[in-house]
Amino acid sequence: MKKFIPIFVVTLAIVLFFNGKKYDDLVSSRLNSSIAVCLEGQSCGQATAMKVAAVGGARSAESIYTTGCAACHDGGVAGAPMMGNKSQWEARQAKGYEMLVNNAYNGINGMPAKGLCADCTKEEIGIAVQYMLDTI
Numbered sequence: 001m002k003k004f005i006p007i008f009v010v011t012l013a014i015v016l017f018f019n020g021k022k023y024d025d026l027v028s029s030r031l032n033s034s035i036a037v038c039l040e041g042q043s044c045g046q047a048t049a050m051k052v053a054a055v056g057g058a059r060s061a062e063s064i065y066t067t068g069c070a071a072c073h074d075g076g077v078a079g080a081p082m083m084g085n086k087s088q089w090e091a092r093q094a095k096g097y098e099m100l101v102n103n104a105y106n107g108i109n110g111m112p113a114k115g116l117c118a119d120c121t122k123e124e125i126g127i128a129v130q131y132m133l134d135t136i
């Protein structure tokens with residue numbers, strides 16, 4: 001019986017060693033897998049799409065406007081074209097929708113880039129611009 005104990009211990013050591021090896025391989029393969037890192041406020045394709053999906057779908061134009069744009073566009077702060085003001089918006093519409101979205105996304109004069117919606121995508125800024133244009 002005493003002879004078997006060392007054999008048992010060696011067998012156990014071998015089994016543990018190879019298991020450990022497998023575990024190391026698993027960990028290093030996970031560490032090597034490509035992970036897309038994306039900082040808040042950057043537009044980063046899929047990572048952003050996943051984040052939006054994770055919080056239950058895209059935000060509505062109205063909620064983006066209310067939280068990100070209304071602070072200035074409701075009352076015309078610093079010369080912001082006012083919500084529902086036809087003449088103020090018509091003058092700007094002459095630039096074309098694409099240009100308005102670009103300017104809202106990148107910022108122009110007193111209009112800060114993306115307004116107060118730092119994590120908005122260009123598409124979300126676009127629907128917020130459309131939301132304002134729809135009221136005139």
Ligand code: HEC
Pocket residue numbers: 064065068069070071072073077078079080081092095099100101103104108109110111112114115116117120125128129
């Ligand atoms: C801190 C105040 C502020 C916030 C918040 C803000 N805006 Fe503006 N916005 C302005 C001002 C000021 C202008 C006028 C800029 C100019 O042409 O001098 C402006 C202009 C614009 C224009 C016209 C740009 C052009 O080319 O004529 C669009 C479109 C616009 N804002 C969209 C938005 C949207 C969409 C949001 C919310 C996501 C938003 N803004 C949030 C202040 C703001």
